[in-house]
Amino acid sequence: MSRLASRFRLWPVIVAIAWSVLAQPGYAATSITNGAAFLDQTESLRTTDHPRFVQMLAQIHQEAPRLTSREQWHLRYLDAWETMFEGDYTKSEVMLHEVIDHSGDAGLAAKASALLLTNLAANRRYEEAFALANHVTTWLPAVKDPQVRFMLLMNLSQMLDIADQTDLAIKYAHMMEDAVPPGETLCRPRSLQAAALFNAKHLTSSSPELQQAIDTCVAAGQPILANTMWLVLSSLYLDENQPAKAMALLDRIMPSIRTNHYYPHMLSAQVQRAQAYAKLGDDSNARTAALAAVAMSGPNDINEWLKDDYEVLYQVEKRQGHLADALAAYEHYVIQDKGHLNDISARTLAYAATQQHLLVQKLETDSLSKQNSILRLQQALATKAVETSRLYIALLLVVLVSIVFWLFRLKRSQLRFKQLSCLDGLTGILNHQHFVSEAARALHLLEKKSGSACLISIDLDYFKQVNDTHGHAIGDAVLQHTVTICKQHLRTSDLFGRLGGEEFGILLVDCSSDQGTAIADRIRKAIEATPVDVDGSVVSFSASFGVACTDTSGYELQRLCREADAALYRAKRTGRNRVITDAEWAFDGSLEA
Numbered sequence: 404m405s406r407l408a409s410r411f412r413l414w415p416v417i418v419a420i421a422w423s424v425l426a427q428p429g430y431a432a433t434s435i436t437n438g439a440a441f442l443d444q445t446e447s448l449r450t451t452d453h454p455r456f457v458q459m460l461a462q463i464h465q466e467a468p469r470l471t472s473r474e475q476w477h478l479r480y481l482d483a484w485e486t487m488f489e490g491d492y493t494k495s496e497v498m499l500h501e502v503i504d505h506s507g508d509a510g511l512a513a514k515a516s517a518l519l520l521t522n523l524a525a526n527r528r529y530e531e532a533f534a535l536a537n538h539v540t541t542w543l544p545a546v547k548d549p550q551v552r553f554m555l556l557m558n559l560s561q562m563l564d565i566a567d568q569t570d571l572a573i574k575y576a577h578m579m580e581d582a583v584p585p586g587e588t589l590c591r592p593r594s595l596q597a598a599a600l601f602n603a604k605h606l607t608s609s610s611p612e613l614q615q616a617i618d619t620c621v622a623a624g625q626p627i628l629a630n631t632m633w634l635v636l637s638s639l640y641l642d643e644n645q646p647a648k649a650m651a652l653l654d655r656i657m658p659s660i661r662t663n664h665y666y667p668h669m670l671s672a673q674v675q676r677a678q679a680y681a682k683l684g685d686d687s688n689a690r691t692a693a694l695a696a697v698a699m700s701g702p703n704d705i706n707e708w709l710k711d712d713y714e715v716l717y718q719v720e721k722r723q724g725h726l727a728d729a730l731a732a733y734e735h736y737v738i739q740d741k742g743h744l745n746d747i748s749a750r751t752l753a754y755a756a757t758q759q760h761l762l763v764q765k766l767e768t769d770s771l772s773k774q775n776s777i778l779r780l781q782q783a784l785a786t787k788a789v790e791t792s793r794l795y796i797a798l799l800l801v802v803l804v805s806i807v808f809w810l811f812r813l814k815r816s817q818l819r820f821k822q823l824s825c826l827d828g829l830t831g832i833l834n835h836q837h838f839v840s841e842a843a844r845a846l847h848l849l850e851k852k853s854g855s856a857c858l859i860s861i862d863l864d865y866f867k868q869v870n871d872t873h874g875h876a877i878g879d880a881v882l883q884h885t886v887t888i889c890k891q892h893l894r895t896s897d898l899f900g901r902l903g904g905e906e907f908g909i910l911l912v913d914c915s916s917d918q919g920t921a922i923a924d925r926i927r928k929a930i931e932a933t934p935v936d937v938d939g940s941v942v943s944f945s946a947s948f949g950v951a952c953t954d955t956s957g958y959e960l961q962r963l964c965r966e967a968d969a970a971l972y973r974a975k976r977t978g979r980n981r982v983i984t985d986a987e988w989a990f991d992g993s994l995e996a
């Protein structure tokens with residue numbers, strides 16, 4: 404088994420890529436006149452001139468109190484980077500979380516998240532790394548800074564590659580191609596694509612994607628990434644059983660690998676050399692190369708390169724009949740293989756757990772949003788119900804007001820009709836029927852308090868002649884004129900009604916017999932003295948009066964009427980235009996009798 408498991412083997416390379424991303428040519432930073440610019444310069448030197456970077460970091464720390472809040476957070480991010488570079492992953496993680504949670508700077512938080520991804524993955528904390536990667540994905544649309552966006556896409560592509568989600572890894576690498584920031588090239592996206600295709604076993608030594616990635620990285624002056632791609636190619640040669648080609652390629656790239664002294668490449672090249680020798684049947688050189696690779700590693704190192712290396716050793720020793728050495732190599736091989744498998748299953752499980760968690764979160768979110776929708780609907784319904792009840796109340800009020808108004812008008816008309824039905828149409832005073840009932844009621848009350856009243860019966864004299872001479876209209880005017888004169892001599896408490904054609908009745912309340920007679924006479928005189936003048940026709944007329952008082956005739960209306968009528972009759976009979984009282988009538992009547 405000679406395949407180079409790129410996920411595992413490319414990871415340290417990718418870490419290096421992440422660290423070197425955004426590396427710009429260094430500036431000669433001497434004094435700090437502009438904090439933000441100084442910090443940018445310092446950041447740009449991280450991988451190109453690390454000692455200078457450390458020196459500038461120390462320099463800016465002395466100026467820290469004068470920095471703005473944003474600059475202080477930038478400094479904190481650089482401190483986290485340096486702390487991670489020095490190998491203190493735990494402390495770096497704490498600092499990165501501070502920047503992510505409290506800096507309030509989206510670009511800086513995105514950069515810190517990308518670095519945290521590297522931190523977590525390098526420590527094989529895959530579940531947390533995948534969770535963060537998912538979180539970072541949600542930020543992407545909002546990240547506008549091209550450098551930060553490029554870095555996030557790169558980290559996401561790497562994380563998905565680690566999770567065996569090679570299609571997605573390629574998708575993010577393609578997105579990087581469309582968003583190459585100034586100072587960057589297509590080398591990184593293309594090498595990530597090639598790495599993902601390799602992991603997906605979709606790459607052969609003649610795949611154009613691989614050759615393109617190699618050409619791009621060589622042209623871009625990116626030796627580490629170019630060497631990574633060369634090592635992928637030599638691994639494919641070995642897989643395709645072309646060891647001579649693999650050996651030739653390794654010989655060709657070895658000077659560059661030595662120059663860059665990048666440990667993963669040194670180890671990988673050494674192991675591949677051992678594999679190539681073994682395939683070429685050169686057991687001696689294969690053993691030497693494989694032992695050299697073991698010598699390059701620490702006693703507790705577990706990785707896939709060592710697994711392949713011990714496999715070579717095992718095969719060589721077995722072929723040579725060195726069974727004890729073969730057994731020892733095999734035991735190492737098993738340990739490395741187990742470690743490798745553990746790592747694969749850890750990654751797979753972590754990714755599955757994260758996706759499961761996401762699914763649960765999505766379900767919870769869906770259910771929450773459904774609940775929210777229901778609540779919103781209920782609120783809308785409640786609002787509608789309130790509006791409807793308000794409408795009903797308003798309608799009810801309108802109906803009530805209308806009914807009240809209608810009842811009021813009805814009552815008013817009823818009152819008017821009642822009033823009209825109580826009044827005489829021509830003169831506006833009480834009609835006969837109403838006068839009788841009102842007079843009876845008043846007399847009843849007076850009787851209770853032993854008050855006195857007088858009933859006056861009035862009849863116009865020779866009224867037929869007025870009608871006949873001047874016409875009926877003038878006759879009406881005379882009737883109205885008579886009413887006007889009478890009213891001038893009455894109090895509001897007195898009752899006044901028209902009892903017949905030219906006959907009127909007056910009930911003088913709280914009035915003695917003398918007072919009644921006097922009032923009747925005053926009215927008589929006023930009628931006599933006030934002719935009617937209608938359109939030049941002056942009509943003089945008079946009236947006869949019969950007065951009956953409770954003092955002599957009692958409180959019964961019928962009797963009072965009878966007595967008053969009798970007195971009136973007597974007034975008519977004795978010459979008209981005069982006032983006769985019941986007392987006079989009784990006296991004269993008795994004389995006549």
Ligand SMILES: Nc1nc2c(ncn2[C@@H]2O[C@H](COP(=O)(O)OP(=O)(O)OP(=O)(O)O)[C@@H](O)[C@H]2O)c(=O)[nH]1
Nearest residue numbers: 862863864865866867868870875876878879904905
């Ligand atoms: N213009 C007018 N005339 C009316 C009205 N009601 C009754 N009369 C008239 O009043 C007259 C009453 O006449 P009589 O009963 O003969 O009485 P008189 O002519 O006044 O004679 P004495 O009562 O005896 O003085 C009639 O001619 C009726 O037509 C009315 O509302 N308007």
